[in-house]
Structure formats: C-alpha cells, structure tokens
Amino acid sequence: xxxxxxxxxxxxxxxxxxxxxxxxxxxxxxxxxxxxxxxxxxxxxxxxxxxxxxxxxxxxxxxxxxxxxxxxxxxxxxxxxxxxxxxxxxxxxxxxxxxxxxxxxxxxxxxxxxxxxxxxxxxxxxxxxxxxxxxxxxxxxxxxxxxxxxxxxxxxxxxxxxxxxxxxxxxxxxxxxxxxxxxxxxxxxxxxxxxxxxx
Numbered sequence: 001x002x003x004x005x006x007x008x009x010x011x012x013x014x015x016x017x018x019x020x021x022x023x024x025x026x027x028x029x030x031x032x033x034x035x036x037x038x039x040x041x042x043x044x045x046x047x048x049x050x051x052x053x054x055x056x057x058x059x060x061x062x063x064x065x066x067x068x069x070x071x072x073x074x075x076x077x078x079x080x081x082x083x084x085x086x087x088x089x090x091x092x093x094x095x096x097x098x099x100x101x102x103x104x105x106x107x108x109x110x111x112x113x114x115x116x117x118x119x120x121x122x123x124x125x126x127x128x129x130x131x132x133x134x135x136x137x138x139x140x141x142x143x144x145x146x147x148x149x150x151x152x153x154x155x156x157x158x159x160x161x162x163x164x165x166x167x168x169x170x171x172x173x174x175x176x177x178x179x180x181x182x183x184x185x186x187x188x189x190x191x192x193x194x195x196x197x198x199x
Contacts, residue, residue: 007064008045011075014125014136015043018077018099025093037086039145043077072103072122073139080148083191084108084184087119087142094140100124102137108147114170115177116151118143146180146187 019041026038046054051074052062060066067074081087087108095101103122111117121140126133143151154173 003064004048007067007074008048010127010134010136011045011138013127013129014138015045015075015077017125017127018123018138018140019043021097022077022079022090025090035082037081037083037089039080039082041077041079043075046071046074046076068137072137075136075138076141077138078141078143078148081142081144083188084144085188085191087144090142091119091121094121094123098126100135108143111177111181113174114154115174115181116154117147117177117181118151144184146184150177150180 022038022041026036026041029036029038051067051071054071055062055066058070060070079087079090081090091104100123101121102124103120105120108117108119119142121142123138123140124135125138127136153176157169157173
C-alpha cells in the first residue's frame with residue numbers, strides 16, 4: 001500500500017515539475033513577448049482504481065512496478081494554446097529542456113477517424129528527490145482552444161451514451177471537428193498577419 005502511494009506521489013512530483021515549467025514560460029512570454037502561447041494548463045493523476053482496471057485489461061499484474069513499467073498515462077498534463085503554431089512552439093520548448101521525449105503522436109497532422117485533433121507526447125520528467133533523481137513518465141496533450149472544446153463536448157456525449165457515440169451522432173461530430181479545424185486555420189491566418197514582417 002505504501003509503495004502504491006509512493007508511486008502516485010512520484011507522478012504528482014513529475015506533474016508539479018511540468019506545471020512549474022509551463023507557468024514560468026507563460027509568465028515569461030507575457031512579460032517579454034507580445035504573445036503568450038499558453039492559454040491554460042490542467043493536470044491529473046489517474047486514480048488507483050483506474051490504474052488497476054487498466055492493468056487488468058492489459059493482462060498485467062496489479063502492482064506499482066507493473067503500473068510504472070506498462071502505463072504511460074498515470075500522470076497527465078493538458079496544455080491549451082490559442083493557435084496551432086503555439087502547440088508546436090510549446091512542443092519545441094519541451095524538447096529543449098531536461099526531459100526526454102519518449103513518443104510523439106501528432107493527431108493534428110493526422111486526425112483520428114472521428115476528427116479528434118491533438119498533439120500527444122510521452123515525456124520522461126526527471127524528479128529531483130533528496131537522495132536521487134527519478135525519471136517519471138508523463139503524458140502531455142497539446143491542443144488549441146477549438147480542439148479542446150470539441151474534445152470536451154465529444155467526451156461528454158460519449159459518457160452520456162455509455163461509452164459509444166450513437167451512430168447518427170458520428171457524422172455530425174466529425175463535421176464539427178472539421179469546422180473546428182477550419183476555425184483554427186482561419187484564426188492562425190489572422191494571427192500570422194499580425195506578426196511583424198521578417199527581415
């Protein structure tokens with residue numbers, strides 16, 4: 001039991017590290033630049049029951065060691081950005097610091113069949129303890145405001161439908177995702193026109 005609690009504590013520390021970096025960057029951009037690429041940040045730690053259920057579904061023993069070895073999403077951070085270019089800017093910032101990128105899934109360049117768009121990263125974050133440094137895995141989702149709105153509503157509809165969107169909803173949800181992507185493209189174009197010309 002103590003080891004399970006310690007596992008969650010390590011992941012909380014990793015999220016704290018990530019959230020601190022994001023807040024510093026956001027404040028720095030607010031102070032030193034004309035545009036902040038981070039609209040808002042949220043985080044979560046997966047509940048023990050959800051960790052156990054996922055390990056069970058995948059056929060792994062329900063132990064802290066198995067959770068740490070086989071699950072990449074115990075800790076999660078979501079970064080919502082104003083523009084598509086900001087998503088990739090924040091990704092670049094993460095790659096330049098003391099975190100290892102384990103996996104990148106670009107659902108913006110290649111959306112899921114239902115229209116879902118987001119940039120998913122699996123990062124290994126160094127957690128500096130009093131006597132050692134522990135690398136801890138964190139799932140990072142980067143998306144625009146429009147992508148986040150669509151994903152939140154899609155999740156709500158799926159949850160209310162018992163885990164599967166009704167067939168007559170599927171086409172409309174995909175069309176809504178396309179409309180959100182079109183809005184993102186238009187807003188990006190407007191943003192690009194406000195930037196000073198390159199010399």
